[in-house]
Amino acid sequence: xxxxxxxxxxxxxxxxxxxxxxxxxxxxxxxxxxxxxxxxxxxxxxxxxxxxxxxxxxxxxxxxxxxxxxxxxxxxxxxxxxxxxxxxxxxxxxxxxxxxxxxxxxxxxxxxxxxxxxxxxxxxxxxxxxxxxxxxxxxxxxxxxxxxxxxxxxxxxxxxxxxxxxxxxxxxxxxxxxxxxxxxxxxxxxxxxxxxxxxxxxxxxxxxxxxxxxxxxxxxxxxxxxxxxxxxxxxxxxxxxxxxxxxxxxxxxxxxxxxxxxxxxxxxxxxxxxxxxxxxxxxxxxxxxxxxxxxxxxxxxxxxxxxxxxxxxxxxxxxxxxxxxxxx
Numbered sequence: 001x002x003x004x005x006x007x008x009x010x011x012x013x014x015x016x017x018x019x020x021x022x023x024x025x026x027x028x029x030x031x032x033x034x035x036x037x038x039x040x041x042x043x044x045x046x047x048x049x050x051x052x053x054x055x056x057x058x059x060x061x062x063x064x065x066x067x068x069x070x071x072x073x074x075x076x077x078x079x080x081x082x083x084x085x086x087x088x089x090x091x092x093x094x095x096x097x098x099x100x101x102x103x104x105x106x107x108x109x110x111x112x113x114x115x116x117x118x119x120x121x122x123x124x125x126x127x128x129x130x131x132x133x134x135x136x137x138x139x140x141x142x143x144x145x146x147x148x149x150x151x152x153x154x155x156x157x158x159x160x161x162x163x164x165x166x167x168x169x170x171x172x173x174x175x176x177x178x179x180x181x182x183x184x185x186x187x188x189x190x191x192x193x194x195x196x197x198x199x200x201x202x203x204x205x206x207x208x209x210x211x212x213x214x215x216x217x218x219x220x221x222x223x224x225x226x227x228x229x230x231x232x233x234x235x236x237x238x239x240x241x242x243x244x245x246x247x248x249x250x251x252x253x254x255x256x257x258x259x260x261x262x263x264x265x266x267x268x269x270x271x272x273x274x275x276x277x278x279x280x281x282x283x284x285x286x287x288x289x290x291x292x293x294x295x296x297x298x299x300x301x302x303x304x305x306x307x308x309x310x311x312x313x314x315x316x317x318x319x320x321x322x323x324x325x326x327x328x
Contacts, residue, residue: 008033009033009034009035010033010034010035010070010071010284010287010288011034011035011037011068011069011070011071012028012034012035012036012037012069012070012071012072012073012284013036013037013038013039013040013059013065013068013069013071013072013073014028014036014039014040014072014073014075015039015040015041015062015065015072015073015074015075015076015084016040016041016074016075016076016077016084016098017039017040017041017046017047017050017051017075018041018043018046018075020075020098021039021041021050021073021075021076022050022053023276024073024075024096024276024280025039025050025051025053025054025056026053026054027276027277027280028054028073028280029054029055029056031280031281031284033284033288034284036054036055036056037056037057037065037068037069038051038056038057038058038059038065038068039051039054039056039057039058039059040058040059040060040061040062040064040065044058044060047059062084062087062088063087066087066088066091066093069088069093070093070094070287071093071094071095071096071121071283071284071287072088072093072094072095072096073095073096073098073280074088074095074096074097074098075098075125076098077161078098078100078102078103078162078166079103081097081098081101081102081103081107081111082102082107082110082111085097085111085114086110086111086114088120089111089114089115089118089120089122090114090118091118092118092119092120093120094120094121094122094283094287095115095120095121095122095123096123096125096279096280096283097111097122097123097124097125097300098124098125099124099125099126099127099170099171099174099300099303100124100166100170100300100303100304100307101124101297101300101301101303101304102304104308105301105304105305105308108297108300108301108304109301111297112297112298112301115297116297121283121286121287121292121293122293122296122297123282123283123286123293123294123295123296124295124296124297124299124300124303125279125295126170126171126174126295126299126300126303127171127275127276127279128171128172128174128175128242128275129174129175129178129279129294129295130273130275130276130278130279130282130294131242131273131275132245132270132271132272132273132275133240133241133242133245133246133247133270134175134240134242136240136247136268136270137229137231137238137240137247138178138179140238140247140249141179141231141233141238142233142234142236143233143234144179144180144212144231144232144233145211145212145213145232145233145234146212146213146214146215146231146232147176147179147180147212147213147214147215147229147230147231147232148214148215148216148229148230149172149175149176149214149215149216149217149228149229149230150217150226150227150228150229151168151169151171151172151217151218151219151226151227152217152218152219152220152222152224152225152226152227153168153219153220153222153224153225153226153227154220154221154222154223154225155195155200155220155221156220162198163198163199163200163202163311164191164198164199164200164201164202164218164219164220165191165199165202165204165218165307165310165311165314166307166311167218167220168218168219168220169202169204169216169218169307169310170303170304170307172216172218172229173204173206173216173303173306173307173310174295174299174300174303175229176206176214176216177299177302177303177306178299179231180208180210180212180214181210182208182209182210182212183208183209184206184207184208184209184306185207185208185209186206186207187204187205187206187207187306187309187310187313188204188205188313189202189203189204189205189310189311189313189314189317190202190203190313190314190317191203191314191317194221195221199311199314200219200220200221201218201219201220201221201222202217202218202219202310202314203215203216203217204216204310204313206306225243226243227241227242227243228240228241228242229242235251235252236249236250236251237249237250237251238250245269245270245271245272246267246268246269246270247267247268247270248265248266248267248268249265249266249267249268250263250264250265250266251263251264251266252264282294
């Protein structure tokens, strides 16, 4: 098999068919230009159930898939990303790897190296990049000065093995990095474990070399769902509500006879799309056209680097609080 070919249908497998992997399989099964060759999961009962639902075979090992596919979605626990992706990448098989790219920078860098060394396309599953609201917002941003992102909601049992920075905040970190054309110069953060042994609520301040500042809040212990990003730029303010899929825009407008401009306010309704469907379609399109994915391996590695530094800042802050407790 030559992984770089573009046949009439691209042969794809899904490795890991838990909550999210199941959706990967079902979406691929509906795509006319994709042949869903099969699925694999260490939980064979789960794999058989999803295979039946998606109308494809269930495989008992990854090795059985390697000679049959052009590409694979890897949707396994983050700690297993390198071990699951490596066999495919080493054969030049293209990989869509769920976010974050890895649990450590070393694993992430090795995944990127393998993809480059063997000529495989590597896309990281930062699905919010394919949110219609985010795409519309990006088209309207010019040199942002200040960004504020909030991603807050109730506790979800399936996310108990990771902290809120890796689970939720990394989405907004990735979006902000895509909107600000400068390197980060400083990171500060605080957070706390509330319901799990990991960080459940976090606030991070990202300072960029060009003077831009971003404030990012993530929580999985809130009673209301809030997903919003606000952007302040010269002569303009934009606010995207991820849930309502609306963008509020405020810009100054000079009125004849008035000394000061008035504020023109506009609400833009974004035509909703299913981000995961868009993400998988973009992955397949990049393979057909030989173009780089929107979120490549290096982009995913940068988001992980920032997320890990945010977590390290929170841990240092917690150490400081333990050393100097309030009231002592």
